[in-house]
Amino acid sequence: MNNVLVYCEMEDGAVADVSLELLTKGRSLANELNCGLEALVIGSELNGVENEVFSYGADIVHVADDKRLDPYSTLPHAKIAEDLFRGQKPVIGLFGATSAGRDLAPRVASVLKCGLTADCTALEIGDHVDNKTGKEYKNLLYQIRPAFGGNILATIINPETRPQLATVREGVMKKEKVTGNHKGEVKKIDAGKLLSDHDLIVKLIERHVEPRKVNITNSSIIVSGGYGVGSKENFKLLFDLAEVLGGEVAGSRAAVDSGFVEHERQVGQTGVTVRPKLYIACGISGQIQHRAGMDQSAMIISINDDPNAPINRIADYSIIGDLNDVIPKMIKYYKKNSK
Amino acid sequence: MTKFNIIVLAKQVPDTRNVGKDAMKADGTVNRSALPAIFNPEDLNALEQALRLKDKYPGSSVTLLTMGPGRAAEVIREALYRGVDKGSLLTDRKFAGSDTLATSYVLSMAIKKLEPYDIVIAGRQAIDGDTAQVGPQVAEKLNVPQVTYAEEIISLEQESVKIKRRLERGVETVVSPLPAVITVHSSAPPCRPRNAKLLMKYKHSRSVSELQDLSEDYLQLHRDRPYLKIEEWGASSISADEEKLGLSGSPTKVKKIESVVFKAKESKQLSSSDEDIDSLVKELIDKHTIG
Numbered sequence: 001m002n003n004v005l006v007y008c009e010m011e012d013g014a015v016a017d018v019s020l021e022l023l024t025k026g027r028s029l030a031n032e033l034n035c036g037l038e039a040l041v042i043g044s045e046l047n048g049v050e051n052e053v054f055s056y057g058a059d060i061v062h063v064a065d066d067k068r069l070d071p072y073s074t075l076p077h078a079k080i081a082e083d084l085f086r087g088q089k090p091v092i093g094l095f096g097a098t099s100a101g102r103d104l105a106p107r108v109a110s111v112l113k114c115g116l117t118a119d120c121t122a123l124e125i126g127d128h129v130d131n132k133t134g135k136e137y138k139n140l141l142y143q144i145r146p147a148f149g150g151n152i153l154a155t156i157i158n159p160e161t162r163p164q165l166a167t168v169r170e171g172v173m174k175k176e177k178v179t180g181n182h183k184g185e186v187k188k189i190d191a192g193k194l195l196s197d198h199d200l201i202v203k204l205i206e207r208h209v210e211p212r213k214v215n216i217t218n219s220s221i222i223v224s225g226g227y228g229v230g231s232k233e234n235f236k237l238l239f240d241l242a243e244v245l246g247g248e249v250a251g252s253r254a255a256v257d258s259g260f261v262e263h264e265r266q267v268g269q270t271g272v273t274v275r276p277k278l279y280i281a282c283g284i285s286g287q288i289q290h291r292a293g294m295d296q297s298a299m300i301i302s303i304n305d306d307p308n309a310p311i312n313r314i315a316d317y318s319i320i321g322d323l324n325d326v327i328p329k330m331i332k333y334y335k336k337n338s339k
Numbered sequence: 340m341t342k343f344n345i346i347v348l349a350k351q352v353p354d355t356r357n358v359g360k361d362a363m364k365a366d367g368t369v370n371r372s373a374l375p376a377i378f379n380p381e382d383l384n385a386l387e388q389a390l391r392l393k394d395k396y397p398g399s400s401v402t403l404l405t406m407g408p409g410r411a412a413e414v415i416r417e418a419l420y421r422g423v424d425k426g427s428l429l430t431d432r433k434f435a436g437s438d439t440l441a442t443s444y445v446l447s448m449a450i451k452k453l454e455p456y457d458i459v460i461a462g463r464q465a466i467d468g469d470t471a472q473v474g475p476q477v478a479e480k481l482n483v484p485q486v487t488y489a490e491e492i493i494s495l496e497q498e499s500v501k502i503k504r505r506l507e508r509g510v511e512t513v514v515s516p517l518p519a520v521i522t523v524h525s526s527a528p529p530c531r532p533r534n535a536k537l538l539m540k541y542k543h544s545r546s547v548s549e550l551q552d553l554s555e556d557y558l559q560l561h562r563d564r565p566y567l568k569i570e571e572w573g574a575s576s577i578s579a580d581e582e583k584l585g586l587s588g589s590p591t592k593v594k595k596i597e598s599v600v601f602k603a604k605e606s607k608q609l610s611s612s613d614e615d616i617d618s619l620v621k622e623l624i625d626k627h628t629i630g
Contacts, residue, residue: 071511074475074484074487099487099488099507102471102487103475103485103488104475105472106439106470106472106473106479107475107476107478109440109476110440110475110476110479110480111479114440114590115438115440115589115590115591116439116472116591117591118468118470118471118472119469119470121627122627122630128594143591144627147469148353148467148468152596152597153596153597153598153627154593154596154597155593155595155596156591156592156593156594157594158590158591158592159592160590161590201484201515202484202513202514202516203513203514203515204512205501205511205512205513206511206512207510207512208510208511209506209508210508210509211508212508221629246629277628278628278629298628299628301619307608312606312608313606314606315606316606316607317606317607317608317609318606318607319609319611319615319616319619320608320609320610320611326611326616329613329617330620333613333617333620333621334620334624334629334630336617337620337621337630338624338629338630
């Protein structure tokens with residue numbers, strides 16, 4: 001009761017990465033609030049799903065297993081989620097900001113008459129004093145998100161209503177198994193009893209899902225490399241940094257032409273245009289053709305051994321040095337400083 | 340041939356896509372006057388889907404609803420120029436400060452006033468908030484199914500609608516009974532341009548408040564051509580419960596706003612020393628750029 005609850009989405013027979021990331025975040029929020037972490041998995045043929053969920057820190061997993069629940073459809077998933085939220089009364093509910101999560105969470109928030117914040121980039125616990133009434137609120141969920149086309153960062157709270165719901169995009173939170181052999185309790189939901197004909201009135205006629213492709217345009221953090229990276233092997237460093245930061249790897253045309261990185265990752269006039277929150281340009285001189293594809297990034301960091309490289313003129317920070325030295329240090333200090 | 344009663348939801352938004360340097364004031368707040376107010380892009384995709392249905396099923400009607408301040412009447416005029424039959428502006432001080440829950444309540448009460456309706460079509464999300472919450476929440480308040488991310492409304496029948504949806508990694512086709520709420524994705528066809536005849540017909544259309552500042556000639560024109568009047572609906576005209584409106588009807592509150600538009604680029608030069616990199620990483624984490 002009054003725990004943190006994560007709606008877990010299934011993808012290709014396993015719990016989706018975004019849900020595992022939310023379980024990781026949910027676990028740390030639950031620890032801070034001194035409460036438990038619950039997961040809700042809705043789908044079909046879910047045998048064994050609990051083990052994966054437990055290894056990311058859930059104390060209870062609610063499983064609704066019914067062939068009518070896969071693939072995702074709004075009304076039956078909303079019915080089950082609503083029933084569980086009413087029964088368990090969690091303080092916080094987290095959903096992936098995916099096609100399904102962004103369809104489901106608002107419907108659930110509306111029926112529960114509670115607040116929902118979409119696409120949060122950070123979730124923290126904090127207190128609040130209402131300026132007008134002077135009333136104090138303890139342990140609220142700070143839901144931090146960009147708004148206004150990414151030009152402002154807003155902290156949203158729900159002082160009075162529960163649960164406090166939020167969606168988070170894939171790759172924003174870190175995914176980390178809990179240490180030790182964490183086990184929890186499985187609670188089965190009787191979907192057959194809950195669902196009525198009314199919940200099944202929208203019929204799926206056809207569905208075509210494409211395999212995952214690299215899509216750097218959606219990434220809020222991009223680690224990009226140029227000719228100065230030197231080799232395909234050296235690019236591995238960039239992949240390491242991107243993985244730690246939850247970002248994607250990109251390359252300049254020179255890097256792609258040299259075969260260091262595949263074409264679908266090319267940024268610039270002949271590649272894709274990106275405007276991430278953070279663009280780290282490694283060994284990129286910064287020709288106009290490349291800058292055209294990335295100069296709208298909210299923040300640019302360049303790593304280059306040439307202090308006069310044109311990229312430094314549009315960079316917020318220019319690190320003058322060898323990327324083989326700088327990138328491992330960035331990874332090291334990120335791990336040290338992030339919670 | 341069956342006729343349908345179609346409702347389109349649209350929002351006037353500041354154009355956040357091309358934010359220039361003057362978009363933020365020195366104190367870090369948004370300089371709204373530097374951003375033009377536009378018809379929310381995906382609502383235009385939604386409008387096109389509605390107009391295509393009207394073309395396909397002659398005799399159907401399209402009504403546009405928009406909630407906002409008085410100047411949002413412009414959205415209704417733009418829709419009239421493209422072929423909607425009528426529009427209402429939902430405007431009231433009591434609506435101010437509404438989050439998505441309170442907004443969807445207002446829209447659902449306005450839709451109920453237009454009953455019976457067959458289909459409600461809106462854009463997936465508005466570019467000022469990017470929440471994509473209002474469509475599904477309106478559907479829930481009306482207790483009807485929702486079909487989100489529509490790329491094409493394939494067919495409409497007396498009691499059902501067939502829709503192609505655009506998902507993150509694919510497409511699906513579903514059939515929903517009517518009435519239903521549909522949200523339209525940006526991958527749907529763009530909206531048709533203004534029609535010259537309709538532009539001539541509706542260019543003097545004005546909301547009740549806009550008319551107050553206009554000359555007697557204008558008032559006479561409106562008396563002769565009642566279709567020029569854009570209706571304004573406040574809380575009482577949609578029988579709204581005041582507790583569910585504005586700030587009191589909004590569970591979410593904004594605690595803090597920070598500007599993330601940076602001042603003219605001032606490049607800071609760092610060395611590859613441990614101290615420099617450690618402090619840079621700390622700063623990025625503090626600013627929520629990473630972590």
